[in-house]
Amino acid sequence: MNVSELMGSCPVPLSRYERITLGHGSGGQLMADLIHKLFVPAFGNETLAALEDQATLEFGGNGERLAFTTDSYVVKPLFFPGGDIGSLAVHGTVNDLAVGGAVPLALSAGFILEEGLEVEVLERVVKSMAEACTRAGVRLVTGDTKVVERGKADGVFVNTSGVGRVPAGLRLSISAARPKDRIVLSGTIGDHGVAILSVREGLAFETAIESDSAPLHELTRLMLEACPSIRCMRDLTRGGLSSAVHELALASGVGVRLDERAIPMKPQVRAACEMLGLDSVYVANEGKLMAVVPASDAEALVEAMRRHPLGRDAAVVGEVVEGHPRYVVMLSSVGGERVVTRISGEQLPRIC
Amino acid sequence: MCLGIPGKVVDTFEEHGILMGKVSFDGVVKKICLDHVRDAHAGDYVLVHVGFALSKIDEDEAKETFDLLEKMGGLEEIREPKT
Amino acid sequence: MKYLDEYRDPRAARKLVAEIERIQTRPWTLMEICGGQTHTIVKFGIDRLLPEAIELVHGPGCPVCVTPLEMIDRAHAIAVRPEVTFTSFGDMLRVPGTGSDLLALKAEGCDVRVVYSPLDAVELAARLPDREVVFFAIGFETTSPANAMAVKQAERRGLSNFSVLVSHVLVPPALRAILESPDNRVQGFLGPGHVCTVVGTEEYEPIAERYHVPIEVTGFEPVDMLEGILALVEQLETGRAEVRTPYRRVVRREGNKQALALVREVFEVCDRKWRGVGNIPESGYRLREKYSSFDAEKRFDVAAIEARESPVCISGQILRGVKKPVDCPAFGEACTPQNPLGATMVSAEGACAAYYAYGRHLAGVTG
Numbered sequence: 183m184n185v186s187e188l189m190g191s192c193p194v195p196l197s198r199y200e201r202i203t204l205g206h207g208s209g210g211q212l213m214a215d216l217i218h219k220l221f222v223p224a225f226g227n228e229t230l231a232a233l234e235d236q237a238t239l240e241f242g243g244n245g246e247r248l249a250f251t252t253d254s255y256v257v258k259p260l261f262f263p264g265g266d267i268g269s270l271a272v273h274g275t276v277n278d279l280a281v282g283g284a285v286p287l288a289l290s291a292g293f294i295l296e297e298g299l300e301v302e303v304l305e306r307v308v309k310s311m312a313e314a315c316t317r318a319g320v321r322l323v324t325g326d327t328k329v330v331e332r333g334k335a336d337g338v339f340v341n342t343s344g345v346g347r348v349p350a351g352l353r354l355s356i357s358a359a360r361p362k363d364r365i366v367l368s369g370t371i372g373d374h375g376v377a378i379l380s381v382r383e384g385l386a387f388e389t390a391i392e393s394d395s396a397p398l399h400e401l402t403r404l405m406l407e408a409c410p411s412i413r414c415m416r417d418l419t420r421g422g423l424s425s426a427v428h429e430l431a432l433a434s435g436v437g438v439r440l441d442e443r444a445i446p447m448k449p450q451v452r453a454a455c456e457m458l459g460l461d462s463v464y465v466a467n468e469g470k471l472m473a474v475v476p477a478s479d480a481e482a483l484v485e486a487m488r489r490h491p492l493g494r495d496a497a498v499v500g501e502v503v504e505g506h507p508r509y510v511v512m513l514s515s516v517g518g519e520r521v522v523t524r525i526s527g528e529q530l531p532r533i534c
Numbered sequence: 535m536c537l538g539i540p541g542k543v544v545d546t547f548e549e550h551g552i553l554m555g556k557v558s559f560d561g562v563v564k565k566i567c568l569d570h571v572r573d574a575h576a577g578d579y580v581l582v583h584v585g586f587a588l589s590k591i592d593e594d595e596a597k598e599t600f601d602l603l604e605k606m607g608g609l610e611e612i613r614e615p616k617t
Numbered sequence: 618m619k620y621l622d623e624y625r626d627p628r629a630a631r632k633l634v635a636e637i638e639r640i641q642t643r644p645w646t647l648m649e650i651c652g653g654q655t656h657t658i659v660k661f662g663i664d665r666l667l668p669e670a671i672e673l674v675h676g677p678g679c680p681v682c683v684t685p686l687e688m689i690d691r692a693h694a695i696a697v698r699p700e701v702t703f704t705s706f707g708d709m710l711r712v713p714g715t716g717s718d719l720l721a722l723k724a725e726g727c728d729v730r731v732v733y734s735p736l737d738a739v740e741l742a743a744r745l746p747d748r749e750v751v752f753f754a755i756g757f758e759t760t761s762p763a764n765a766m767a768v769k770q771a772e773r774r775g776l777s778n779f780s781v782l783v784s785h786v787l788v789p790p791a792l793r794a795i796l797e798s799p800d801n802r803v804q805g806f807l808g809p810g811h812v813c814t815v816v817g818t819e820e821y822e823p824i825a826e827r828y829h830v831p832i833e834v835t836g837f838e839p840v841d842m843l844e845g846i847l848a849l850v851e852q853l854e855t856g857r858a859e860v861r862t863p864y865r866r867v868v869r870r871e872g873n874k875q876a877l878a879l880v881r882e883v884f885e886v887c888d889r890k891w892r893g894v895g896n897i898p899e900s901g902y903r904l905r906e907k908y909s910s911f912d913a914e915k916r917f918d919v920a921a922i923e924a925r926e927s928p929v930c931i932s933g934q935i936l937r938g939v940k941k942p943v944d945c946p947a948f949g950e951a952c953t954p955q956n957p958l959g960a961t962m963v964s965a966e967g968a969c970a971a972y973y974a975y976g977r978h979l980a981g982v983t984g
Contacts, residue, residue, distance in 0.1 A: 203724040211955065380562075384704075384732045384741075388556075388563040453560035453618055457582075458733065459537045459707075516630040516839040518662020523973065526955050527720075530707030531733060533537050533584050533760065534652045534679055536653045536678075536759045536811030536837070538867075540620035551773055552766070560618045567736060570762055570876040579620055581814060581867045584706070585734025586763045588814045588876065589867045591620055596866040599844060603629050606636055 205527020207256075209421025210464070212527045233433070234356055235416060236282040238348050245350030249284035251275060252343040258336045260307065263377045264392025267338055268307040270468060272314035272322075273395045274419070275344040280399040281415035281471055283354050283406055284346030286318060291342050292326040296335040307338060318397035320344070352406070358413040359434035361504040364480035366473045368401065368487060369394070369495040371423050372451040375465035385458065385531060391450050396469035401492045405473060408486035413474040418467035421525065424510070425464075426472045427500070428524050431508045440500035440512040440522070459532035463512075464525045474502065538583040540591055541566070543574050557582060620866070624838030625661075633843035634666050637850055644670040645853050647846060648795070648938045649807040650788060652679030652967065653837050659971045661839045671850065674802070674938035675968035677791050677894065678809055680756045680784075681708040682967040683936065685890040686924035688784045689714035693722060694919045695751055695782065701917075702728045702745060704738040705753040711954075712963040715924050735767035735781075742771065742779035751913045754781040759811040761785055761902060762876035765883035768904070768911050780913040783903055786889055788812050789820055790900035795937045796828040803938050805849040807842065808834035810864040815880075817872025821860045829858040836864040883908055893932030893959055930959025935968050942969040949973060 205212045222231050229237045236251035255271040265273075272289065279286045291311065295304065315322050373394040380389045398417065406412060416426045423445070427438045440463075447462060455462045469492065475483050480498050487493030510522040541557040546568060548554070555568040557580065564585070571587040574580050580587035623629075649655060655675045658664050664673045677683055693714050696703035703719070710719045710731065723729040728748070732738050735752055742750035754764040764781065771779040788809055795801055808821060813834045825832050831852035835845030844863045852859060862868050882905075889901025904912045914920045929947050934940040942948045942961065952958040954970050961967035 201721070201724045203720055205720065384730055384737055390561060449618070450561040453539075453562045456539050456618065456621065457541075457559050457562060457564065514661040514839075515625050516627045516661050516663070516666075518666050520660055520662050527711075530710055530731060532708045533706045533756065534656070534681055534708050536651050536757065536809065538759070538811045538814070538837070540618065542619070550770060552770065564733075567734075567763070567766060569766065570873055570879070572875065581811070583759055583811060584763045585736055586766070588759070588762070588811065588873060589869070592866045596620060596623075598865070599840065599863070600623070600629070602844075603632050606632050 203527065207420070208525070208528040209419065209425045209466075210525035210527055213421075214524065232355070232357070233429070234282060235278040236284065236346070238282060247348040249279050249282050249346040249348050250343070251278040252341065253278060254339065254341040256336065256339050257378065259381055260303065260337050262381055262393055265395040266307055266310050267340055268311035269314040270393070270395050271340045271342045272311050272318060272320070273397050273469060275342040276318045276320060276397045276399055277417040277469070277471070279344050279346035280397070280402040281417050282346075282348060283352045283402070284348045286320045286344060286346045286399055288321050288323045289315065289342050289344045290324045291322055291340060293328070294335050294339040295327065295329045296337050297329055297332040299337050303337065314397070318399060354412065354414045356414050356416060356430055357433040359430055359436050359474045359502045360413070361436060361502055362477050363413060363474050363502040364477050364498050365427065365438065365440070365500040365502065366475060366480060366483055366487070367423070367446065367497055367499045368398070368471045368473075368493045370446045370448050370451065371418065371467055371470065372447055372455060372462045372465040374468040375422070376451045376454045378466070379454065379458070387454065387457070389450050389454060391448065391454070394467065394469040396492055398469065398471055398492060401487065401490050402471070404490055405483060405487060409475055409479050409483040411476050411479050412483070415471050415473045418470045418472060420466050422462070422464045422466060423472070424522055424525060427510050427522075430474065431510055434502070435507050437503040437506040437508070438500055438510045439503050440510065442512055442515045444497055444499045446495045446497050459534070460529055463522055464529045477501070536583060538581045538588065540579050541582050543568070543576050543578050543580060545576060546574070555587070557587070621838065624836065624840040626840060629840045630666070630843055633840065633847050637671065637843070637847050638668050640854055641668055641670060641850050642854060644672065645804055645850060646672045646674060646802045647805045647807065647849055648674050648676045648803040649842070650676040650678040650792070651809045651811070651837070652682070653811070654678070654807060654835070654842060655968055655971050657837055657839060657842055663839055663842060667846065671846065674941065675935070676795070676938055677891065677936035678757065678788065679967050680760070680786055681712060682932070682961050682963055683786055683891040683894065684709070684712065684755055684784045685892045686714060686926055687890070687922050688782070690716075690924050691914060691919040691922050692719070692753055692782055693717060694922060695913060695917045696722050696727050696729055698749070698917065700749045702730060702741060702748040702750045703753070704730050704732045704741060704750060706755070707731045709753055709755065713957060735763045736770065739767050739770050739774070739776065739779060742776045743774060746778060748778060750779050752779070752781045753784070755784045757786055757788055757809065757812050758816045759814065761880045761884060762815060762873070765879045768883050768908055769879065771911060772908070780911050780916045781904070782913040785884065785902035786891065787886070787900050787902070789824060790897045791891070792824055794894065794897050796824070796830065798937055798939070800939050801937070803830070805831045805853055806833070807845045807849065808832045808860070810834055810836045810841070810868060813862070813864075813868045813872065815873050815876050818860050818862055818868065818870050825858050825860045831858050832860045834860070834862040834864050834868055836867065891936070893926070893930065893936050893961065895933070927958045932959040932961040932967075932969070935961045942972040945969070
């Protein structure tokens, strides 16, 4: 069995499914297949093909570049512990800009509203967005509204696009990682995913865990000031830590080694994952980022991050290696090793 | 089969004619059926599988594994793990 | 987490491995029965910590993998009905039947929902009196008290819109089938800790005696399993064949009598076909006659649906421990979790899926 055969041109078709399933939106292999085999080839340009969290475009002549990103938010329920679809949307788009080193400037918002939605609910969402914009120092400058029939949307779907300014000379890229670089996380994983699950029908449980959705632009600016040698940053979202490190491994053509014991996690998040049989590396995050940095600068970076409230649990969780390129290996808490494969679709609770 | 994890009984009550309880897994609290472990009370640890407590965890038996390990020799005898 | 973290202590694990190395003088082939135990072995890399002479082969203890193909097809036939709200444990959603899987059916508009507990399905039936709520009651003996309670509660609460599709399987008949097989290589068993929490360990004693195999009933954490492996090696090295229970903090010899009483009230033993293995007599549960009104197979008239297995798949041999996933030419190539050909790849706990998830098809990636 040839490793490169597995990762190269895949002999099996796009997916077994003739229709889109929820798994295609989960940030795992199914979604990656959709992106690599449908979207990227269709639009045929290098900027898209780089698949960074934001696109940076040459603009004007002074060396600064424009960062441009887009995201859609379909979270259910609309309001969850620690946030709502509105604040999630603003934070998420700000973060996609911030991890590219951009200063976020402005957002747009496209609303798709379901017929029958209470206006009061929309008011709450919009108010939350406005507050999030203020906190993030961005303005929401343009928007659009559409309504679809009852049953065609979960109340509200939001798309937010954002633009930001990348200082001259700053070139972060997911393809820039080199062997011996360290992988740093800004804090605990799994909070957002568990917070959502805790209010999901059929699985609900009581917990103090809230979504960690938050704007990371101040933290990223602080990080870049303290450590200009940062290779790249990525915000952790669907597909969890696994998706982020896989994207890194693939784009940079390197291997990644993670240390399970070093990965910060709140005890309640861990307990919820154990209870439902979920692997925390795949659980969704918000308000958290991963940074890749040369080994000699890792400690200083972590120290700098810990001085900011959103980075107080920052830690080195792994390293980039030359061996097993494009694969992620994890050292387990008892000392054995396993390969972290990319999850196919949505992670489901198990009884087995 | 058999994903079962330990949780601490916080509260017990009757619901629809059977014994239920609030069980805490490190602060994550779920409503669990205690009808198969009717002698479990607040403070006890139980093993939970698909929302059902199947057994009370015996603290003394739990300690035995570690007593056994201690008898196997001190930490200085541990060899380096295989890599 | 108390009673969990201690059993993941790396120093304890190293001590146990060192002790296994110290006492082991001959090669031994051991089988862990539960899918959850397979999961632990592969996730924590336990088999890689052990001396090479100790071989772990993986048993049939994954009810999801062994649920017969026709039962999956019957589930699908019920789930597509517009009046049905089909509820299931998450594990079953991606198991392909002859045509599709529940997740794909959900994509097509069927009302398929994941629940954590069978009682959640009962609650749903109470909340949605206009829907036919069906629960896919799979599992080994461990899950039988919960499934039995769901039926009992539906009866108690007068929920005529609730029914269960039963596909329970039992461990001892499967063990006997493995031990009776002429190509059996297994010399000792890590017993199913949570099955025995319910049923106790007594019924394993005649098996140990008849086939002269030691059985150590273990838990699911790395230290539990290493403790069990050490104890098995000790027994094998001294020629013993006893049933012992390292997992005593949870398992009692007599099991949980209360749970068992409920199970016996609601279910009775029947023959059961195991995916990849074939029919094993008296290896399953079905609802007793008095609860037949809750039997989804009867209510939706799907009992006649039959199915055929893929010819490529060798899961029968894998479930019996005769072969390992890496021995199968289709493993990781034609057969992957995205495109499973048979029983042991269909669920995350099947030996093939567990191997794939932890990268065993990537020879040379880890040491």
